[in-house]
Amino acid sequence: xxxxxxxxxxxxxxxxxxxxxxxxxxxxxxxxxxxxxxxxxxxxxxxxxxxxxxxxxxxxxxxxxxxxxxxxxxxxxxxxxxxxxxxxxxxxxxxxxxxxxxxxxxxxxxxxxxxxxxxxxxxxxxxxxxxxxxxxxxxxxxxxxxxxxxxxxxxxxxxxxxxxxxxxxxxxxxxxxxxxxxxxxxxxxxxxxxxxxxxxxxxxxxxxxxxxxxxxxxxxxxxxxxxxxxxxxxxx
Amino acid sequence: xxxxxxxxxxxxxxxxxxxxxxxxxxxxxxxxxxxxxxxxxxxxxxxxxxxxxxxxxxxxxxxxxxxxxxxxxxxxxxxxxxxxxxxxxxxxxxxxxxxxxxxxxxxxxxxxxxxxxxxxxxxxxxxxxxxxxxxxxxxxxxxxxxxxxxxxxxxxxxxxxxxxxxxxxxxxxxxxxxxxxxxxxxxxxxxxxxxxxxxxxxxxxxxxxxxxxxxxxxxxxxxxxxxxxxxxxxxxxxxxxxxxxxxxxxxxxxxxxxxxxxxxxxxxxxxxxxxxxxxxxxxxxxxxxxxxxxxxxxxxxxxxxxxxxxxxxxxxxxxxxxxxxxxxxxxxxxxxxxxxxxxxxxxxxxxxxxxxxxxxxxxxxxxxxxxxxxxxxxxxxxxxxxxxxxxxxxxxxxxxxxxxxxxxxxxxxxxxxxxxxxxxxxxxxxxxxxxxxxxxxxxxxxxxxxxxxxxx
Numbered sequence: 001x002x003x004x005x006x007x008x009x010x011x012x013x014x015x016x017x018x019x020x021x022x023x024x025x026x027x028x029x030x031x032x033x034x035x036x037x038x039x040x041x042x043x044x045x046x047x048x049x050x051x052x053x054x055x056x057x058x059x060x061x062x063x064x065x066x067x068x069x070x071x072x073x074x075x076x077x078x079x080x081x082x083x084x085x086x087x088x089x090x091x092x093x094x095x096x097x098x099x100x101x102x103x104x105x106x107x108x109x110x111x112x113x114x115x116x117x118x119x120x121x122x123x124x125x126x127x128x129x130x131x132x133x134x135x136x137x138x139x140x141x142x143x144x145x146x147x148x149x150x151x152x153x154x155x156x157x158x159x160x161x162x163x164x165x166x167x168x169x170x171x172x173x174x175x176x177x178x179x180x181x182x183x184x185x186x187x188x189x190x191x192x193x194x195x196x197x198x199x200x201x202x203x204x205x206x207x208x209x210x211x212x213x214x215x216x217x218x219x220x221x222x223x224x225x226x227x228x229x230x231x232x233x234x235x236x
Numbered sequence: 237x238x239x240x241x242x243x244x245x246x247x248x249x250x251x252x253x254x255x256x257x258x259x260x261x262x263x264x265x266x267x268x269x270x271x272x273x274x275x276x277x278x279x280x281x282x283x284x285x286x287x288x289x290x291x292x293x294x295x296x297x298x299x300x301x302x303x304x305x306x307x308x309x310x311x312x313x314x315x316x317x318x319x320x321x322x323x324x325x326x327x328x329x330x331x332x333x334x335x336x337x338x339x340x341x342x343x344x345x346x347x348x349x350x351x352x353x354x355x356x357x358x359x360x361x362x363x364x365x366x367x368x369x370x371x372x373x374x375x376x377x378x379x380x381x382x383x384x385x386x387x388x389x390x391x392x393x394x395x396x397x398x399x400x401x402x403x404x405x406x407x408x409x410x411x412x413x414x415x416x417x418x419x420x421x422x423x424x425x426x427x428x429x430x431x432x433x434x435x436x437x438x439x440x441x442x443x444x445x446x447x448x449x450x451x452x453x454x455x456x457x458x459x460x461x462x463x464x465x466x467x468x469x470x471x472x473x474x475x476x477x478x479x480x481x482x483x484x485x486x487x488x489x490x491x492x493x494x495x496x497x498x499x500x501x502x503x504x505x506x507x508x509x510x511x512x513x514x515x516x517x518x519x520x521x522x523x524x525x526x527x528x529x530x531x532x533x534x535x536x537x538x539x540x541x542x543x544x545x546x547x548x549x550x551x552x553x554x555x556x557x558x559x560x561x562x563x564x565x566x567x568x569x570x571x572x573x574x575x576x577x578x579x580x581x582x583x584x585x586x587x588x589x590x591x592x593x594x595x596x597x598x599x600x601x602x603x604x605x606x607x608x609x610x611x612x613x614x615x616x617x618x619x620x621x622x623x624x625x626x627x628x629x630x631x632x633x634x635x636x637x638x639x640x641x642x643x644x645x646x647x648x649x650x651x652x653x654x655x656x657x658x659x660x661x662x663x664x665x666x667x668x669x670x671x672x673x674x675x676x677x678x679x680x681x682x683x684x685x686x687x688x689x690x691x692x
Contacts, residue, residue, distance in 0.1 A: 021486055027493040065482050092485035093478055095530050096585045097539035114489035114522055117496055167557055193554060196585050197530075198523065199592045206561040229512070 013128060016057040017041040018048030018074070019090070020066050024113070028061065031117050045069025052078050057085055059128050061120075064091035064102065072105045079106040086127045090115070099196045110196070118230040122182040129178070141176040143234055146215065146223055148176055157215065167192070168211050175224065180236035182227050208232055248420050252413040256406070263405055267398040275391055279366065282382050283349045286368050289321070290347070290380040297372055305378075309334040313358065320383040322356065322365055328375035337379065343369045345377065351384065364388060423452045427459060437540030439467040473536050477529055484525060492518050527660060530586075534663040539583050543667075545690045548587065548619060549578045552612050555591040559599055567604040573611040578619045579690040582668050590664040593657040594623045594683065601627035602680070617689050624675070624682035635674050 015032055019025040020043050029039045040055070042048045045066040052060055052074060064071035075087055086108040091098065094112030102110045108127040111120055141148040145158045153169060155162040164172065170192050175183060185204040189195040208224065216222045225233045297305040309323045313336040323335035330340035338355035347370045354365045367381030430443040442463055443456035495515050499508065533539060556572045563570040598608045606626040613620055630638050639662040658672075665671050665685050675682035 021489075023490045024486070024493065027490075027497070030497075065478070092482040092489070094481065094485065094526055095477075095533050096589065097533060097542055097583075100539075100542050100585060112526075113485040114492040114518065117493070193558060193588075194584075195558075195588055195592075197589050198526075199558070199589075199596060203558050203562050206565055207558075210561055229515075 013037045013058045013124065014056060015039045015124070016048070016051055016055060016060045016085075018045070018052070018060065018066065018071070019063040020044065021063070024063075024090075027117075028120075031121070035121060045071070045074055049074045049077060052085065053081060053083055059124055060085055060087045061090050061124070062087050062107075064089055064093050064098075072102065075102075075105045075107055086130070088120075088123060088127060090120070096197050103196075116184070116230065118182050118227070119184040119186065122178075122184055122187060122231070125181050126178055126183075126187065141173065143176050143179050143223060143236065144221065146176070148173060155215075157217075157220065160217075162214050164211075164214065167207070168214070171207060171211055172215070175232065175234040179234040182230050182233050184231035187231070246417070246421060248424075249417050252417050256409045256413055259409060260402060260406060264402055267401065271391075271394055271398060274394060278387055278390070279349075282366055282384075282387065283368075286349075286366065286380050286382055287347075290368055290370065290378070293378060293380060294370070294372065297378075302374075302376070305372075306334045320386060322354070322367065322379070322381040322383060324377075324379040326377040326379075328371075328377065330377060333376070335379070337365075337381075340377065341367075341369075341379075343367065343379075345369050345371050354381075356383065423456075427452075427456065430459070430463070434463055434466070435540070437537065437543070439463075439470055470536060470538065474538055477532060477536075477538075481529060485522070488518060488522055531660050531663050534586060534660070534667050537667070539586060539667065542585075543581055543583050545579055545581050546584050546587075547577060548580045548582065548621075548687060549574050549576045549612055551584065551588050552591050552610065552621065555588060555595055556610060558592065559595040563599050563608060566599060566602075568599065568602050569607050571607065571609040573609070573613070575613050575619075578612055578614060578687075580619065580668070580687045581690050582687070583664070586664045586667060590661045591621075593661050597657050598623060598625040598627070598681075601625065603627065606680075614689065615686075617691070618686040619689055620684055620686050622675075622682065622684045624677065624680055626680040629677075629679065629681040630674065632674070632676070639672065 013032075015037050017025055017028050017032075017039055019028065019041065022043075025041050025043075029041055032039050040051065040057070042051055045068045048062070048066065049069060051057070052062075062071045062074060066074075071089060071091065075089070078085070078087070087106070089102045089107040089110045090113065091102065091110065092113045099110045099112075108130065109123050111123055139149070139151050141150065147156050148169075149155070150173070155164050155169065155172060171188065174188065174191050185202065186198060188204050188208075189198070208226075212222075212224045215224060221235075223235050225235060227233050293305060293308060296308050300308075305325060309325045312318050312321060313323050313334070315321075322337055324332055324337040324340065325334045326332050326340050332339065336356055336358040338357050341352055341354055343350045343352060347368050349366060349368060351364060351366045353362055354367075355362050364384045365381045366384050367379050369377065369379045372378050427443050430441050433441045442460045445453050445456055445460075447453070492515065495511050495518070499511055499515075503511070553572070553574050556570065556574070560570050595608070595610070598610075602608055602625040608623070608625045610623045611620070612622075638658050640659055662672050668687060670686055670688070673684045673686070675684055
């Protein structure tokens, strides 16, 4: 199920799945289980809310359209009860305004059905990492011999100084913060450009290939990898 | 979107001002007619009374001679009952013989009615007098008149009363007008407020009722009926698109999940390729479906409530920055002239998407070596977003079709996509109360979208 078994994932996550569609839930349980995570699946909104409020979960996958109590209501109730467990809204409602609504209700991320499993996994890990307090105070990021100085806004590879455009700096920062994990094109669009829709052409590829030319020069170890059918990954 | 003007031109205020002016003019006219008529009537009555008295005195003179007239006048001049009556009996050369006037005035002797200031000897005052003067048979002269002071007093009272009436009319009329206008404007304002907020996406908004059952309440009730129906319709539409979305995306998700699961079982090369192709097709169906639903939802104003003040310059610059490498790879020159900090009220995601779509089309249809320019410049209270390319363009005949849903043009037959790009841009423009304008240029395509600037 997981496209790259060698991917160094974050250690075991306890994941609550609130999903009424049996087929999707089984697919999630199977995939997440294979990736080494512990899952709990509940089918209804009421049951889901009870688990979300009391259970010891690292992250919650929340379907938006549920019988009895819908996902947005669960999310709002959780947040108003000061339960800050990261939530990934997984929804068959994928219109631009739906996404904005979901994020404003307090979701940490929003993924639309149908989804690519690797993207779901990448997003789960990204929001879990975001919710950890340590990562935000760093002033430099380092991956092998690549160093990014967040204060001076400079990048160096070994002794070579790399001249980056502001947007390239942002892309690189995002890739380095998620080093070792898959980053999809949509994740880049959402996190670097704040675009919650898919532009028709794959513009992201062009940006990555330009960045790659600056980062990985002939003779150096390639740091930015392309993961076929999924996206990109910065090696750890 | 309509801007809400609290102050400004008010028809009701203007009508009330007109009403007050017209009422004042009409009242002034009526009072004027009453005044002039009354004064004329009084003066006629006085003139007739004087005429009758004069005739009586002449008869006395003819019958009783000079002496009788003299006694008569002396009697009448001193009688309290005739305090306002004035007489002067004089010789042919105007020497006073009897009466209560000091001297013979310079008046015509034909018995016509004259008004003049004269000295009254009995009270020693110079007063306004109405009189008739005649020559008696034998040459002596006679004046009979009336002291007009009391008449003048009455005239003054009438005048003051009229002015007071007009003044109170103006004051109370204006105050009343102000009050009525204010209460009408307040209620019209409430209705307008509700309509504006509804237009901005608050579908649960209703016009407040006073419970008085008056015409405003009745108007509010019908408007509220309309707003309820509107809310129901929009909610239904939302539910329909939501369940459509759910009912199509859930099986698509299952399909994708199944295909992905098969791929992880490492099938042979041909199968892998076939399944990858099937996955691409599923993704394409998903993309078209998403675009179609987005267009439908923008069309139905479902995103209205997410509209907020934003920096359009930033959105346009970000999109340009996103597409620049793509254009450079196609050896197109992308020229941008963006005035910074242009603020409008808008939907960030849909605007970004519209600008991306426009740039995407431009890059797609402009041949290598071609030129794409995009500008955002203020013009009065609007900002003009203009994008032009040196591609094949769209003819004026094809233009309406290009803006329609699924309206694919000849130039797009060979390229991917369902032809939803421009129609989504058109709907997003409509969401922002504006539209796409195709400029007539020699070559390529130039599209301008005017946006209303955010003012507050």
